[in-house]
Each structure stands twice: as structure tokens, then as C-alpha cells.
Amino acid sequence: MKAPVCLLLLSFLIYQPLVFSAEPNLSPDQLLATLNNRLVSVERRHAAMEKLANYPKMKLELHLMHLVLKRDEPVVLRNIAAQELIKLRKPAIIPALEEAVFKRSAHIDSLAKELALSVLMEITEPSFQETLYIKLVKLVMNRKENAEFRRHILQQLRRVVLLPEPYADDLWAKQLALNNTEDGSVKLAALYYLEGKPDAQSYLEDILPVLLQAPPSQDTFTKEAILLMADRVHLKDFGYYVERILTNPKEDADTRRIALQFYMKYPMDGAVDVLNQLLGKVKEEQLRSDVLEAVEIFQRS
Numbered sequence: 001m002k003a004p005v006c007l008l009l010l011s012f013l014i015y016q017p018l019v020f021s022a023e024p025n026l027s028p029d030q031l032l033a034t035l036n037n038r039l040v041s042v043e044r045r046h047a048a049m050e051k052l053a054n055y056p057k058m059k060l061e062l063h064l065m066h067l068v069l070k071r072d073e074p075v076v077l078r079n080i081a082a083q084e085l086i087k088l089r090k091p092a093i094i095p096a097l098e099e100a101v102f103k104r105s106a107h108i109d110s111l112a113k114e115l116a117l118s119v120l121m122e123i124t125e126p127s128f129q130e131t132l133y134i135k136l137v138k139l140v141m142n143r144k145e146n147a148e149f150r151r152h153i154l155q156q157l158r159r160v161v162l163l164p165e166p167y168a169d170d171l172w173a174k175q176l177a178l179n180n181t182e183d184g185s186v187k188l189a190a191l192y193y194l195e196g197k198p199d200a201q202s203y204l205e206d207i208l209p210v211l212l213q214a215p216p217s218q219d220t221f222t223k224e225a226i227l228l229m230a231d232r233v234h235l236k237d238f239g240y241y242v243e244r245i246l247t248n249p250k251e252d253a254d255t256r257r258i259a260l261q262f263y264m265k266y267p268m269d270g271a272v273d274v275l276n277q278l279l280g281k282v283k284e285e286q287l288r289s290d291v292l293e294a295v296e297i298f299q300r301s
Contacts, residue, residue: 013109028055035063042077049084061090068116069100071109082115086122094124102135104145114152118251121156128162133157137167143183151189156232158196169253170197178232180211193226200233208241210246220254239266243274260290264297272298 012025025049026034034048036038052060067073067081085093100108100116117136124132140153141144154173170193176182177190184275194203208230211223218226223245230238245251245259265272282288 001287017258026051028052028058029150030057030064032058042074044078045077046080047215049080051090053084061085061088061093064088065093065096068110068119069108071112075111078115082119085119089123091123091125094120100178102139110146110148110152113146115150117152117156121159131194133160133163137163137172141172145188147183150183150186154186154189154193158193162201169291170194172204174203174207175224176237178207178218180217180219180222187222188225191222191229195229195233199286201235204230204233204235208235211241212244214245220258223255224258227258231262231265239242239263239268242266243271247274247278248279253287257287257290260287262295264294 014099030046031052035045035052040179041046042069043187048066052058052063056070064081064085069083088162097116097120101120120132128293134155136153140150142150142171157163163170170227173190177187178192179187193206194200197203202225206228210217211226227242227245230241235241239262242259242262246256246263248256252258268274272295275298277294279288282291
């Protein structure tokens with residue numbers, strides 16, 4: 001039993017300088033070995049990254065790109081590598097970043113695509129940004145792409161004040177948000193994208209009438225998300241819309257209950273009369289109970 005223990009101790013002593021040595025004493029090659037050594041802690045590998053940035057000939061950006069794309073590396077380290085790539089701002093890695101973002105490959109996981117896109121959004125020169133944004137919108141609209149990554153693209157595009165033509169009017173995002181055959185989380189991300197735009201009020205004025213259609217054309221999840229968005233941006237005449245939804249007999253009970261909550265916040269003139277009339281028409285027990293409670297609250301106030 002002694003031999004294996006001795007071998008283990010020997011291997012520990014061999015690796016010890018890389019793992020536990022003070023990084024200032026390491027040469028660039030040793031720093032690179034530390035960075036690529038998965039037996040080393042994330043903290044020490046990060047420290048090696050920072051020191052390698054002082055040695056341009058070591059092409060740190062290539063090694064960082066490798067870490068970002070490598071799915072079996074620690075997630076924390078991959079995130080750190082992406083942040084360091086942003087600091088370096090090396091245009092030479094843009095082709096590799098674009099390949100990771102736009103090329104569908106079984107070897108590239110969703111985290112690699114998200115990190116690559118985050119770096120690409122930061123380091124792409126202004127003269128090339130319009131082309132990048134157009135390609136990203138097309139990728140969002142591609143339903144063959146992973147839904148999680150499409151959501152991430154929408155989050156990144158939310159930062160762009162005005163997209164280039166033909167996407168400047170954000171019609172594509174409205175259509176995405178209201179497409180009932182679309183992934184629910186992507187629809188929600190599209191709504192969140194629209195909410196962050198300067199024209200969010202007018203976008204909602206275009207979207208909300210869809211909720212008033214009879215029979216309703218959207219699922220409860222999407223309708224609730226739209227109502228929450230309208231509340232957050234303080235949509236003008238919001239009370240009118242929720243009253244229409246609340247009093248629509250073809251609307252499902254869950255959505256009408258959600259609308260009632262907002263109606264309490266944005267009551268219209270004659271709200272008590274509207275609710276009393278509703279009591280005579282509503283059969284769903286929970287909705288009826290909620291309406292009755294709302295009438296009592298209005299009468300007390």
C-alpha cells in the first residue's frame with residue numbers, strides 16, 4: 001500500500017508549483033500552463049489570465065476564446081473569460097465569435113453562444129453593428145434555433161435604441177409576441193424587449209386590441225404578461241382595456257380575474273355599476289367572489 005501513497009505524494013509535489021506557487025514568480029509559459037490546468041482553482045486561473053494580459057505575444061485572447069467555448073470548463077471561469085475578452089477588445093477574435101453565435105453545432109452549447117454574443121455586442125465596431133443586429137433579428141425569428149438562446153438575443157437587442165431597417169419599427173417583435181404557435185418563453189422575451197423601447201406606449205396600443213378580440217386569440221399566460229407590461233409603463237387609458245376584458249363573457253375566468261386586479265387599480269367612472277352588472281352574469285364561483293369583494297371595496301372607499 002506504500003507505493004501508491006508515495007506516487008500520489010510525488011505527483012502532488014510535481015503539480016504543487018503550478019497550483020500553489022505565487023503567480024508573480026511564474027514565467028508567461030508557466031502562467032499559460034496554470035490557466036489551462038484544470039487541477040488549479042478558478043481563482044488562480046483567473047489571476048493567471050490577468051497577468052497574461054501583460055504579454056501580448058502569448059495571444060491570451062485565443063486561449064480565453066477556447067475557455068468560453070469549452071463546455072466542460074467551470075461556468076464561473078467561462079464567464080470570467082468572456083469578461084476578460086471584452087476588456088482585451090481584440091478584433092481578431094470576431095470571426096470566431098460570429099461562428100459560435102451563428103453556426104449551429106453540436107459542439108457549441110447554449111452558454112458558449114450566449115457568452116460569445118455578449119462579447120460580440122461589446123467589441124463589434126460601430127460600422128459593423130447594423131449588419132450584426134440584422135443577423136441577430138433573423139436568428140431570433142428562426143424557430144429552429146434554441147429557444148433559450150433566442151431569449152438571450154432578445155435581451156441583448158433590448159439595449160439597442162433603434163434597429164436598422166427593415167426592423168426599425170419592431171413589427172417583427174410584435175408579431176413574435178402574439179404568435180400562438182411560438183414558444184411561450186420567447187413570446188414573453190419579445191414583450192420584455194418591446195417594453196424597453198422608447199415607443200413602448202404606442203406598441204402596447206397596437207397589441208392590446210388583440211386582447212379584446214372575441215373569441216380571445218391569446219393564451220392566459222401571454223395576456224397576463226401584456227397586462228403586466230401595460231401596468232409597468234403606465235399605459236394611458238389602461239382602465240378602458242381592462243374593463244373591456246373584464247366584461248367580455250367569452251374571455252376565460254382566469255384572465256378576467258387578472259383584469260379585475262388591474263381594474264381595482266385603474267377604475268373607470270361608474271365602476272361599481274359595471275361590477276354590479278357583471279355579478280348578474282358571472283357564473284364562475286371564484287370570479288364571482290372576487291367581483292363581489294371588489295364591489296364592497298369600492299363602496300367603502
